[in-house]
Amino acid sequence: MRTKSITRAARRLSALVAGVALAALALPAAAHDVAPGNIDADRPVSLTIHKYEQPGTGTLGNNNGALIEDVPADARALAGVEFTVWPVKNIDLLTVAGWDTAEDLTAAEVMADAGAYPLGAPVSGVTGADGALTFDRLDGLGIGLYLVRETHPGSNPIVQPAVPFLVGLPQPEGDGSWNYDVHVYPKNALSDVTKGVDDSAAVVIGDVVDWTVRSAVPVLPESTRYTDYVIQDVLDSRLGFDSISVALEGAGTLTGSDYAVSAPAKGANGEVTVEFTEAGLGKLDSAGPGAAVVVNLSTVVLALGDGVIPNTATVFINDPSRSNGHESNQVQTKWGALRIVKHAQGDQAATLEGAEFDVYAVDPSTSGAAPVASIRSGADGAASIELQTGQAHTRDYWLVETRAPAGYLVDATPIPVTVTAGALTDATVVTIANEQVPAFALPATGGIGTLAFTVLGLGLVLVGAGAYAAARRQRLAAPAV
Incomplete structure (x- = not known):
């Protein structure tokens, strides 16, 4: 009976490594004749955490606490992610009672009741360039039950931390032996949001500048779904809202009921948000690798200011408190x-x-x-x-x-x-x-120009006198009526 209880507990701990850690790994084979008595109490143990981006296939491979040799090519290693490990002090895995207690225990229960499950001194570290981080006896690890938490994402745009999990050291191999060097694979979905600008058609103040936000729809770890997806764009004070459109790239189409837009009045400054509804979140859940939400936002330029008008966008995924947003690159007009x-x-x-x-x-x-x-x-x-x-x-x-x-x-x-x-x-x-319009310049007095004007003037007078005389003769010669 004790052997069966220990076997169930071993399976439970292995499931915690595979399931609660969101590693998407197969459960280990059933342990046979596992008992605390065949654990080598003097054997060093180690825990290696391998941090990868969630692959498009949804799985890294079959894992039972052993090293996975062939990780999928699209499972990018994440460097700089911090993990912290605490020993659960009052659970001794060298005893049957310890395994019995650990059998149905979850990380959430341990974190919620410090009195019932006191934790020892924590040890922290960050993943290297290969995404790996190893804790061993130099870090104070020995045989026992440990709470593992992802405590900082580093520079990685992680959508949400890996779910805290419990791991027992050592782990059963399934043939009555034990794995003293355990490997776990808690994965993350990464946010990827980029901003673009097109001001090629804009010339003067009041013209329209177009901005594009492309936000990835990452494949989430198993047993999780989209509960919140918001894209936010806080317009610079020199930009006024004009229009907006939203599309789902690489995964079908969106309708107006899939999202809600909040924006200022046309031509006014303020905050623009696109928030997905339950219907839209369902479409994101079913979107495959490479899908992205694309928002096209048009604004009018209201003022010059210092001449450089920046714009960024922020995406919040499963973050209703809006406290862990991922900001895009900055672009400018x-x-x-x-x-x-x-x-x-x-x-x-x-x-x-x-x-x-x-x-x-x-x-x-x-x-x-x-x-x-x-x-x-x-x-x-x-x-x-x-x-x-x-x-x-x-x-x-x-x-x-x-x-x-x-x-x-x-x-x-x-x-x-x-x-x-x-x-x-x-x-x-x-x-x-x-250049000024040239003035009409009169000739100098007494010059040759004066004689020319005099001759011209006399000619005009003579012509006028002749015309008058001719007209007079015509009147005199005309018969009386």
Whole structure:
């Protein structure tokens, strides 16, 4: 009877390693004639934790506490994950009573009742480049029952920590012998959220900039499902909401009942969230490897500020408290200012009001080129406009004068300018001179020009007198009525 009880307990502990640790590993074969008496009490023990991303297949392979030699290629090792191990002090696996107590015990029960299950001093470590971390007698481990918890994800975007688990050292081999060097494989699903921007169609303040959020739908460990999936985008104060669309990439389609959108009014600033409903979470549960939620968010640019408008997105998975979000990369749309100063040719202090320019985003000589904006100089001769500068931080524009100030000539020659991202105080300044309309110049007194005008004047007088005389004769010759 004692042997059967110990066998059941051994199976239970093995199941804890395989199941509660979310290792997706097969249970060990039944132990035969296992008894504490055949455990070598002086034999060193070790516990090696292997940390991998949840593979698309959902399993790393068959494990019973032994090392898995052929891990799937898509099960990426996770370095820098911290684990902490505590001995459960009052359970002695060298006794039948110890195995009996451990048989139906869970990690949750141990953590919930420190009085009934006192824990010894913890020991912690982080996984190496191969995702492995080994605890042995140098760390104070001996034969006994241990609580294992994932206590920090390091730099890894882990969706949720591995479920705490209990592991007994040693583990039964299934043939009456014992495995003193136990390997466990608690896996994690990783979040992967990336942000993109497309401002190629935006030119002036008020134009639309498009942002794309691509958030992975990771394959969750066994026995877990999606209970919460939220994508959040807090807009910069210089961005106003315009529109949004949501799609599920690589795993069917979404309908409006699969998610709820919370957003400010059109053109207003604020927070945009996409929260999946129960129906949508079910679709995420059934999505396979490589699936992703894709959110296309359009905003209008409200102001220039310092010229660089950043944006990130955060995804919360099975995290209703919104305390463990994973942030995307940051992307930016960049803007700068252009200022022209119009003055009289040869006198920069003589500024001119009323000069009008068309602004082109391409060379005006290009077929089909059309202006993107127009500006007009004010009383101080200046005009300013805020323009998108592209991801390269600078962008070329062209100015074409369409109307000159009164009394000045229009110069329609295109003027190329380069606008650099920055605040209004960092504006690219272009000074443009206007040539005055030539005045009608009278000839000098007494010169040869005077004689010409005199002759011309006398000629006009003679022509006029002749015309008058002819008209008079016609009237005199006409018969009386």
